[in-house]
Amino acid sequence: MKHITFYFDVISPYAYLAFEQLPKALEGISHSVTYKPVLFGALLQHFGQLGPAEIAPKRTWTYRQIHWLAKQQGTPLQMPASHPFNPLGLLRLAVACGSQGACNRYVAETLFRHVWQGGQEAGDVQRLQALTEQLKPARALEDASVKSELKANTDAAVAAGIFGVPTMEVDSHQFWGLDALPMLRAYLSGDDWFASPAWTQAGELPTGIIRKR
Secondary structure: OEEEEEEEOOOOHHHHHHHHHHHHHOOOOOEEEEEEEOOHHHHHHHHOOOOHHHOHHHHHHHHHHHHHHHHHHOOOOOOOOOOOOOOHHHHHHHHHOOEOOEEOHHHHHHHHHHHHOOOOOOOOHHHHHHHHHHHOOOOOOOOHHHHHHHHHHHHHHHHOOOOOOOEEEEOOEEEEOHHHHHHHHHHHOOOHHHHOHHHHOHHHOOOOOOOOO
16 A cells, blocks of 8 residues: 655645646555645745746736636635635644654545635734634644754755645655646556657756856
8 A cells, every 4th residue: 555645735725736636536446645745935035936926927827827726626715814824823733633754534625615615814913712622732832843844844854855835755756736637646556658669768968058047
């Protein structure tokens, strides 16, 4: 049985859609999943990227597309009252509810739906407090171990070359994005394409030009 690590930040609608779609996408395939929260903003900062919501026309397109994708896969989705927002409290809650930087599917589901269903302010302090009372984490959100585990998750993701969320990792193979779910299924099903040069040599193509920043 293959084991998948699902790296996520609740700020990402694509991570939410992938999370909701994952059981259906892998139906019939024996697997297990660990859910690891990471701070998406720290990944962006490390790799020198802007998030989709930080580029005005891309922001508009993103919000249109996620509603379309949600409709296509039959997943309820309402935009939070404002976006982007600070997800740090929610990510720490995920860590505080689990151990070794991971949380279970129920916790991840509760946090994702807190953000992406209902149309309320995702980062509201009172809502976070109510959610904390509901989930009853074993540790306080401000506990040093909670903060260090979230940072360790993010640092480990950066070290592994993970640049965005959601990323699903299995056997050191990384699958980024909602649209990578069919690739993930193919890999878990033993598709020999993943031993071909199209996969193994993709990072060896010479760079023709480097754009100045």
